[in-house]
Amino acid sequence: MSQSVDTLIEAAWVVPVAPEDTVLDNHAVAVRDGRIVDVLPIDEARRRFVAEETVNLPDHVLTAGFVNAHTHAAMSLLRGFADDLPLMTWLNEHVWPAEGAFVGPDFVRDGTELAIAEMLKGGTTCFNDMYFFPDVVARTASRHGMRASVGMIVIEFPSAWAQNPAEYLSKGLAVRDDFKADPLISFVFAPHAPYTVSDDSLEKLRGYADELDCAVHMHVHETAQEVADAEAQNGERPLARLARLGLLNPSMLCVHMTQLTDEEVELVATHGASVLHCPESNLKLASGFCPTARLDAAGVNLGLGTDGAASNNDLDMIGEMRTAAMLAKTVAGDAAALPASRVLHMATLGGARALGLDDQIGSLETGKWADLTAVNLDRFSTQPVYNPVSQLVYAASRDQVSDVWVAGRRLLQTGRLTAMDEQDVARRAREWGRKIDENRRSRQPTGKQS
Ligand SMILES: CSC[C@H]1O[C@@H](n2cnc3c(O)ncnc32)[C@H](O)[C@@H]1O
Numbered sequence: 001m002s003q004s005v006d007t008l009i010e011a012a013w014v015v016p017v018a019p020e021d022t023v024l025d026n027h028a029v030a031v032r033d034g035r036i037v038d039v040l041p042i043d044e045a046r047r048r049f050v051a052e053e054t055v056n057l058p059d060h061v062l063t064a065g066f067v068n069a070h071t072h073a074a075m076s077l078l079r080g081f082a083d084d085l086p087l088m089t090w091l092n093e094h095v096w097p098a099e100g101a102f103v104g105p106d107f108v109r110d111g112t113e114l115a116i117a118e119m120l121k122g123g124t125t126c127f128n129d130m131y132f133f134p135d136v137v138a139r140t141a142s143r144h145g146m147r148a149s150v151g152m153i154v155i156e157f158p159s160a161w162a163q164n165p166a167e168y169l170s171k172g173l174a175v176r177d178d179f180k181a182d183p184l185i186s187f188v189f190a191p192h193a194p195y196t197v198s199d200d201s202l203e204k205l206r207g208y209a210d211e212l213d214c215a216v217h218m219h220v221h222e223t224a225q226e227v228a229d230a231e232a233q234n235g236e237r238p239l240a241r242l243a244r245l246g247l248l249n250p251s252m253l254c255v256h257m258t259q260l261t262d263e264e265v266e267l268v269a270t271h272g273a274s275v276l277h278c279p280e281s282n283l284k285l286a287s288g289f290c291p292t293a294r295l296d297a298a299g300v301n302l303g304l305g306t307d308g309a310a311s312n313n314d315l316d317m318i319g320e321m322r323t324a325a326m327l328a329k330t331v332a333g334d335a336a337a338l339p340a341s342r343v344l345h346m347a348t349l350g351g352a353r354a355l356g357l358d359d360q361i362g363s364l365e366t367g368k369w370a371d372l373t374a375v376n377l378d379r380f381s382t383q384p385v386y387n388p389v390s391q392l393v394y395a396a397s398r399d400q401v402s403d404v405w406v407a408g409r410r411l412l413q414t415g416r417l418t419a420m421d422e423q424d425v426a427r428r429a430r431e432w433g434r435k436i437d438e439n440r441r442s443r444q445p446t447g448k449q450s
């Protein structure tokens with residue numbers, strides 16, 4: 001007796017992510033009510049299920065949707081605004097003044113939409129965001145059917161979103177409450193960085209995080225300067241400070257971590273914190289190198305993120321996987337470091353685990369949400385296929401992503417977004433670009449216009 005399902009997706013290769021290192025040839029994923037019902041051989045699936053829709057992907061690898069574990073989605077409107085600068089010059093002299101002038105609900109809506117369009121086209125089905133107006137981020141993601149982990153931000157300086165740390169916290173918590181019934185939207189605390197959040201704010205935030213069993217997502221040890229300044233000012237390294245404040249625990253997600261001693265690698269591992277690696281942002285800002293292979297060997301859970309498009313300058317998780325793999329090998333001096341399957345794990349289940357969503361997404365397992373990405377390997381550049389995971393990580397490009405489902409809803413179909421007006425998203429991005437550029441030019445002394 002056959003069972004009815006909504007969708008049967010048949011692919012040349014299904015890579016379920018868990019168990020790791022598994023490739024299932026000619027398999028199908030059966031989806032009902034947005035969730036995975038089964039992963040099984042195609043001929044068996046055809047016998048067992050009657051599907052409302054069958055999608056045939058004869059040259060494709062079908063895997064878990066990518067989890068962009070650290071980004072600032074709305075910053076896609078600042079892509080290329082300030083390049084070739086180190087972190088603190090970039091932030092103090094360019095990004096923060098521009099954010100002070102332009103960031104409001106409309107900027108965050110349009111920037112987040114642009115980011116969602118780019119991420120879906122590149123196979124990302126969930127992003128972990130840290131930005132002003134988290135209410136707008138949550139609303140925008142939900143409206144477009146995208147999964148998001150939204151940051152309840154805290155930073156010591158006032159912005160158009162909140163005036164002080166207490167207001168950041170209370171407004172963030174109110175947004176979390178507003179979205180508690182939305183299965184696409186979850187929340188984490190997002191104190192910006194050790195150099196912008198006081199002990200007092202971190203202690204309060206930790207109290208809420210413990211009470212609500214909620215993760216804490218923070219830029220930590222991003223640059224050597226950050227660590228040296230903290231040592232000079234307080235005689236304490238930022239990671240040690242977080243440990244002293246009780247924040248270093250399995251709910252802690254440390255973004256970047258380019259400056260780590262062997263003892264600190266052990267400290268992170270023994271406290272069970274996750275590390276969210278953003279290799280391209282670290283390379284572009286010349287911030288340093290996260291020792292991912294050492295962290296992995298120590299048992300630390302690793303996620304992968306693009307960071308914002310203003311420091312990357314794209315939101316391409318396939319590209320990020322390739323960079324993460326290459327960089328890990330060079331940093332470790334070991335070509336065997338972070339093989340392709342491990343990097344795919346970082347980009348899917350590792351990120352999901354960091355966000356506390358690994359029982360919901362990150363792998364193709366019965367009962368999980370059908371957040372799926374299909375990549376067409378029928379290109380010169382990804383032939384022949386000895387191992388589809390190798391092709392995906394080392395050779396594929398994001399324009400080979402053909403189809404994407406979030407909670408069983410097909411948001412990308414043969415390369416086209418089904419629930420977004422691509423022209424309109426692009427038009428609004430261009431308008432913001434013109435406005436921001438005009439403002440910058442009007443403030444420059446004449447003759448110095450670039
Ligand atoms: C409090 S909202 C997030 C805040 O973070 C800024 N930001 C973007 N990228 C980075 C980075 O790599 N390190 C530190 N801060 C970053 C962003 O501009 C927002 O102001």
Ligand SMILES: [Zn+2]
Nearest residue numbers: 071219307308
């Ligand atoms: Zn960041």
